[in-house]
Amino acid sequence: MTTNDPVLRALSHPTRLRMLSLMWAAPQSAAALARELGVSHALASHHLRLLGDAGLTERAGTRTRRGGVERRYRTVRGTPLSDQAARDGAPLLAETLAHNLRERAARQASGSPGVTADAELWLTPEDWDAFRGRFAALLADLHDAARPPHDPGTVRVGGTVLLVPLVDEGTDADGTDAPVTPAPPGAG
Template identity: 65%
Template sequence: MTATDPRLRAMAHPVRLRMLSLMWSAPLSAAELARELDISHALASQHLRKLDTAGFVELVEVRAHRGGRERRYRTVRGTPLSDEQVGTPLVAESLAHNLRERAARRTRATAGVTTDAELWVAPEVWDDVRQRLAALMADLHDAAQVPHAPGTVRVGTTLMAFLLDEPTPAQSSRA
């Protein structure tokens, strides 16, 4: 994918990434998303249209609501953040924005996991760890429930793990 790809552009916005997460467990309308994200209904609708046009959400329900019709969408299963986009600066910037915002809201009294690494490992170790990380995130997504469901806690998770290119000679000489 290139930076001008409409699917990449659609998911390379922090609000749209949050919307995809919220709609993973249950369908939500633009009004529900607006309330959850503390944005205007018009802005939520605009972001939702971009996600719909790009094929990241699907319409699952139209229901009568206050004399009108409420459309509820859910995230299409599978992850739009595939290996193809991991190195894309647009997506990395969007993930970094969400991480900064979530980190500011972190509950201090409970345990979390914070780590960072740039390591050298055997290829088979990398393949095993990458697959386990993907499986852990799939487990977390599969366990997701409707926002504010009784007995649930809100968690923030941002994960990027990828192979690094070797620095070019020019990059090495600047270090």
């Protein structure tokens, strides 16, 4: 899938998603992001530029460091992943989320508890709306509790979530049951 939407394009790269997470709790420089992600300073700057062009990051000030001026950036608050998925970006974002899920699963701390779930369930629209709202609030609380990378007394946590209404045969695009049309006589 290709897209000209700059926000969706910016969100569709695993490194950029990780950068947004790292800049959520505290502003970061391109150099700090490069060190944390194990990429070159030039690549971190490129990703930051794309995130900024899409309106997902903003400059959070400067500071003097090693005789130079270091520009620091932060994530703009909001729900860009959910917003983009709602605009038919789910397949592209799901691929990026799957990449992050595989990478994080490989780095799970041995013997440490986590939460793992998979579900394909049928809910009433009212239950779905209520659950989606509670889950979004829980994720907002998780992000609000985030601390800067390597802050003393913290544990690094990774999470990847995609909750969406599904469409399949016998279902309308809004996720409700479609009327069943009987097969014509002799069909097979």
